[in-house]
Amino acid sequence: VSEARTRAEVIITTGGLGPTSDDLTRQCIAELLGKTLIEQADILAHIASYFQTRRRPMPTQTRVQALVPAGATVLMNRNGTAPGLVLEMELSASGPAAKSSLLIMLPGPPRELQPMFSNQVLPLLEKRFPIEGPFVCRVLRTTGLGESSLEAKVAPALEHLVKAGLELGYCARFGEVDVRLLARTGDAPVLVNEAEWLVRDKVGKYVYGSNDDSLEAVLVKALAARRETVAVAESCTGGYIANRLTNVPGASDVFLGGLVTYSNEAKHKLLGVPEPTLANSGAVSEPVARAMAEGARLHLGADYALAVTGIAGPTGGTPEKPVGTVYLALASSAPTVVLRQVNPYDRESFKFVTSQQALDLLRRSL
Amino acid sequence: VSEARTRAEVIITTGGLGPTSDDLTRQCIAELLGKTLIEQADILAHIASYFQTRRRPMPTQTRVQALVPAGATVLMNRNGTAPGLVLEMELSASGPAAKSSLLIMLPGPPRELQPMFSNQVLPLLEKRFPIEGPFVCRVLRTTGLGESSLEAKVAPALEHLVKAGLELGYCARFGEVDVRLLARTGDAPVLVNEAEWLVRDKVGKYVYGSNDDSLEAVLVKALAARRETVAVAESCTGGYIANRLTNVPGASDVFLGGLVTYSNEAKHKLLGVPEPTLANSGAVSEPVARAMAEGARLHLGADYALAVTGIAGPTGGTPEKPVGTVYLALASSAPTVVLRQVNPYDRESFKFVTSQQALDLLRRSL
Numbered sequence: 001v002s003e004a005r006t007r008a009e010v011i012i013t014t015g016g017l018g019p020t021s022d023d024l025t026r027q028c029i030a031e032l033l034g035k036t037l038i039e040q041a042d043i044l045a046h047i048a049s050y051f052q053t054r055r056r057p058m059p060t061q062t063r064v065q066a067l068v069p070a071g072a073t074v075l076m077n078r079n080g081t082a083p084g085l086v087l088e089m090e091l092s093a094s095g096p097a098a099k100s101s102l103l104i105m106l107p108g109p110p111r112e113l114q115p116m117f118s119n120q121v122l123p124l125l126e127k128r129f130p131i132e133g134p135f136v137c138r139v140l141r142t143t144g145l146g147e148s149s150l151e152a153k154v155a156p157a158l159e160h161l162v163k164a165g166l167e168l169g170y171c172a173r174f175g176e177v178d179v180r181l182l183a184r185t186g187d188a189p190v191l192v193n194e195a196e197w198l199v200r201d202k203v204g205k206y207v208y209g210s211n212d213d214s215l216e217a218v219l220v221k222a223l224a225a226r227r228e229t230v231a232v233a234e235s236c237t238g239g240y241i242a243n244r245l246t247n248v249p250g251a252s253d254v255f256l257g258g259l260v261t262y263s264n265e266a267k268h269k270l271l272g273v274p275e276p277t278l279a280n281s282g283a284v285s286e287p288v289a290r291a292m293a294e295g296a297r298l299h300l301g302a303d304y305a306l307a308v309t310g311i312a313g314p315t316g317g318t319p320e321k322p323v324g325t326v327y328l329a330l331a332s333s334a335p336t337v338v339l340r341q342v343n344p345y346d347r348e349s350f351k352f353v354t355s356q357q358a359l360d361l362l363r364r365s366l
Numbered sequence: 367v368s369e370a371r372t373r374a375e376v377i378i379t380t381g382g383l384g385p386t387s388d389d390l391t392r393q394c395i396a397e398l399l400g401k402t403l404i405e406q407a408d409i410l411a412h413i414a415s416y417f418q419t420r421r422r423p424m425p426t427q428t429r430v431q432a433l434v435p436a437g438a439t440v441l442m443n444r445n446g447t448a449p450g451l452v453l454e455m456e457l458s459a460s461g462p463a464a465k466s467s468l469l470i471m472l473p474g475p476p477r478e479l480q481p482m483f484s485n486q487v488l489p490l491l492e493k494r495f496p497i498e499g500p501f502v503c504r505v506l507r508t509t510g511l512g513e514s515s516l517e518a519k520v521a522p523a524l525e526h527l528v529k530a531g532l533e534l535g536y537c538a539r540f541g542e543v544d545v546r547l548l549a550r551t552g553d554a555p556v557l558v559n560e561a562e563w564l565v566r567d568k569v570g571k572y573v574y575g576s577n578d579d580s581l582e583a584v585l586v587k588a589l590a591a592r593r594e595t596v597a598v599a600e601s602c603t604g605g606y607i608a609n610r611l612t613n614v615p616g617a618s619d620v621f622l623g624g625l626v627t628y629s630n631e632a633k634h635k636l637l638g639v640p641e642p643t644l645a646n647s648g649a650v651s652e653p654v655a656r657a658m659a660e661g662a663r664l665h666l667g668a669d670y671a672l673a674v675t676g677i678a679g680p681t682g683g684t685p686e687k688p689v690g691t692v693y694l695a696l697a698s699s700a701p702t703v704v705l706r707q708v709n710p711y712d713r714e715s716f717k718f719v720t721s722q723q724a725l726d727l728l729r730r731s732l
Contacts, residue, residue: 019514020536021521053710059514079711111540111715148385148425155387170386174477232626238612239605242626246604247714249680251628257636258626260598260608266623266666270636300632314615344419345445348613349477 001032005089005101010125015108017082019062025105026067026085033089035069043074047081075120080112084120102128136188139171140179140199141213142206143360147172150203154179157198166191174349175356176215208363215359216244222366223254228303230362232258233271233296235283236310236326240351241358256300261292271295282321284309286338289327297331304365305331306358310343312350324350328358330365337361367398371455371467376491381474383448385428391471392433392451399455401435409440413447441486446478450486468494502554505537506545506565507579508572509726513538516569520545523564532557540715541722542581574729581725582610588732589620594669596728598624599637599662601649602676602692606717607724622666627658633675637661648687650675652704655693663697670731671697672724676709678716690716694724696731703727 004011016025030037043066051058065082068074075084085105104121106113142150147170155168162168169180179199183191200207209218223230232241242258245251259270264283267273273291281287289309297305310326317323324344330337339361343353370377382391396403409432417424431448434440441450451471470487472479508516513536521534528534535546545565549557566573575584589596598607608624611617625636630649633639639657647653655675663671676692683689690710696703705727709719 018536018538020517022535053708055708056512056515059512059518061514061518079715109538109540111712146422146425148428149422151386152425152427169388170384172384172475174475234605237609238617238621239600239608239624239626240612242605243603243609243717246606246626246628246678247717249713251604255604255628257628257632258605258624259636260605260612260624260626262612262618262621262623269665270623270625299636312612342419342421346477347615349445351609351613 001029001103005103008101010102010104010128011089012104012106012121014106014113017065017085017105017107019059019064019081023064026064026069029085029087029103029105030069033069033087035071035087037067037069039063039066040068040074041066043068043076043083046076046083050081075106075116077107077112077116079115080107080109082107082112084116086124133184134186134188135182135184136192137180137182138192138196139211140181140196140207141176141209141211141215142179142203143176143208143215143356144206145177145203147177150177150179150206153202154199157202158195161191161195161198164191166195168195175353205364208360214248215356215363217248219359219363219366220245220248220251220254222363223304224250226366229254229256229301231256231296231300231302231305232358233292233305233307234258234260235262235267235292235308236312237308237351237354237358238262238312241306241308241355244355244359256302259296259299267292271299284311284321284325284327286327286340289329289338290331290336293329293331293336303332304362306362307331308354308358310350310354312347313344314347326350326354326357328354328361330361332365334365337365367395367469371469374467376468376470376494377455378470378472378487380472380479383431383451383471383473385425385430385447389430392430392435395451395453395469395471396435399435399453401437401453403433403435405429405432406434406440407432409434409442409449412442412449416447441472441482443473443478443482445481446473446475448473448478450482452490499550500552500554501548501550502558503546503548504558504562505577506547506562506573507542507575507577507581508545508569509542509574509581509722510572511543511569513543516543516545516572519568520565523568524561527557527561527564530557532561534561541719571730574726580614581722581729583614585725585729585732586611586614586617586620588729589670590616592732595620595622595667597622597662597666597668597671598724599658599671599673600624600626601628601633601658601674602678603674603717603720603724604628604678607672607674607721610721610725622668625662625665633658637665650677650687650691650693652693652706655695655704656697656702659695659697659702669698670728672728673697674720674724676707676716676720678713679710680713692716692720692723694720694727696727698731700731703731 016023073086077083087103089101165185167182171178181192181195239260245255261267264278271292272295277287292307293305307329313323324342328339343350382389439452443449453469455467531551533548537544547558547561605626611621627633630644637658638661643653658673659671673695679689690708692707694705709716
């Protein structure tokens with residue numbers, strides 16, 4: 001902090017605000033700036049109620065988290081006990097031209113840090129450093145196309161808009177690519193709308209949502225709007241598709257249940273996959289994926305059922321069916337659809353990409 | 367990079383090495399350092415094989431990822447196409463005393479970045495900045511105790527070792543706390559061993575593993591060693607427990623299957639929970655958790671079955687059963703055990719903490 005304040009207008013620290021002996025941020029900063037620490041009653045009450053709700057005794061050393069350097073602004077922590085702290089610091093002599101520097105101390109645990117940053121720090125920064133002039137930013141979220149294939153389809157159509165000031169960006173995450181459309185010119189809204197229209201025209205079937213949408217939330221919403229239901233039968237993804245769907249608040253309106261059938265016996269017993277099919281085609285096969293989806297739809301009485309069976313690895317591959325091979329099936333009132341994919345990734349990435357393909361199979365059919 | 371090289375001996379950049387038009391790191395650095403970019407045949411071959419394995423055409427603009435600034439060391443990317451690049455830079459005149467600075471350019475996507483850092487960058491840094499003298503570090507992983515309760519139990523017993531040079535740290539992640547034992551003195555191994563023994567003596571039942579162990583991996587290993595099997599029945603966790611267990615390579619030896627029974631009908635139909643029990647006690651209740659675990663054990667023929675039923679929120683709470691209430695059951699050849707917990711967190715955190723409690727319930731019984 002001593003060094004950073006000679007050159008930065010905002011300094012953010014994370015961690016070291018907790019109750020244990022190695023949590024030193026609060027104390028060190030107070031010493032550095034010559035501030036006294038004052039116990040604040042409302043923070044203490046918040047900490048006490050945190051433990052009370054969880055039916056746990058409140059250890060005495062957690063009181064240290066109610067100490068605040070004199071003059072600091074407190075960012076209450078809805079997801080933990082240690083509040084964030086904001087201090088205005090005068091810049092040291094050698095610093096830049098700004099009058100003072102803002103020191104923002106945040107808790108380390110991601111689930112406390114992230115909402116505090118989004119809900120409390122961002123508004124503070126936006127107020128201090130207002131965006132000047134027009135600014136429109138929109139993100140279109142796609143799945144099913146690689147980053148460079150996506151650009152090859154989209155970029156030529158947007159060339160004239162880029163010349164007019166559109167900033168075009170791509171962000172590849174695993175199993176999905178974002179297209180970011182940004183403009184700061186006088187006609188920013190028009191530029192971004194026109195760009196969105198062109199992207200949707202070129203690669204519309206790959207676009208599942210925009211900005212903060214997740215594929216699973218889009219799917220739950222679409223099913224709820226149609227008053228339809230879904231069930232899943234999972235082998236290699238081991239419950240991950242059910243987990244993603246049930247991460248969405250309100251999933252219980254559309255998600256009836258899931259069957260994680262790792263063994264052949266479970267596939268037969270719980271989903272009614274015929275034993276000869278398992279014996280003749282193998283568990284990782286088109287007929288088994290089909291029978292799993294149709295069995296899950298029947299057993300759970302759902303409008304749609306997704307099924308996946310594959311080889312997550314690291315072992316179990318063959319020359320014909322290498323590690324990463326997976327069959328995905330969608331059963332509905334229409335004829336069952338089965339896809340074959342190869343996702344040769346580590347185990348957790350395999351599960352993510354496969355779940356993405358399965359959810360997108362249903363999304364497209366809706 | 368221009369600024370950082372005036373004060374740092376190592377500079378790490380992430381991102382901007384991909385194939386799209388906004389991936390500018392490679393080009394910018396080459397310009398800054400006056401290096402030419404040379405296409406490297408082995409990287410090109412790696413990229414081509416990456417697309418071939420996935421049965422996708424290779425877009426021409428991905429070739430740009432085979433360009434390497436003259437003199438750079440290449441870090442091959444086993445999980446993507448863009449390699450990492452390492453360049454030795456002479457320090458500018460105003461820099462510190464070191465002769466040169468190391469510029470390490472890494473790809474942005476976490477699943478490419480993280481293994482590249484652990485497997486290729488760390489060894490490089492360890493070689494360049496060797497640890498001098500003795501150094502022992504051990505992490506004990508615990509679940510079931512808060513950070514300050516843990517410290518209150520452990521710290522007094524370790525006081526004399528801390529005086530002798532033991533560095534004691536705590537890292538609270540969600541639903542678990544690490545105890546870090548570190549020593550750099552001549553008798554470092556003795557200090558750390560003694561400390562571990564004392565920690566296990568004080569809070570042994572909360573310690574599930576050490577260093578890189580995960581709770582689910584510890585559990586799969588313990589079950590495999592006993593040649594026993596597990597099944598799960600999940601309501602509020604929606605497949606997350608099954609997902610965690612099946613993240614462990616070799617899970618198929620011990621995990622028979624899971625039932626995600628979100629609706630009352632599914633609880634009755636798939637797990638045999640009696641309809642009067644559901645009607646009289648409600649789905650979130652001790653008798654239903656018990657019946658779910660016993661039903662799953664019976665239907666899947668497992669040695670153990672875990673079941674959870676609760677209110678993940680954000681809605682559905684009552685004064686008696688607030689949001690976050692959950693019943694966890696373990697069925698085995700011994701009498702069924704049922705726990706009640708209150709985990710008043712956001713939906714995904716609720717699922718994590720609940721899964722942690724369920725897996726730990728089984729771990730402790732083993």
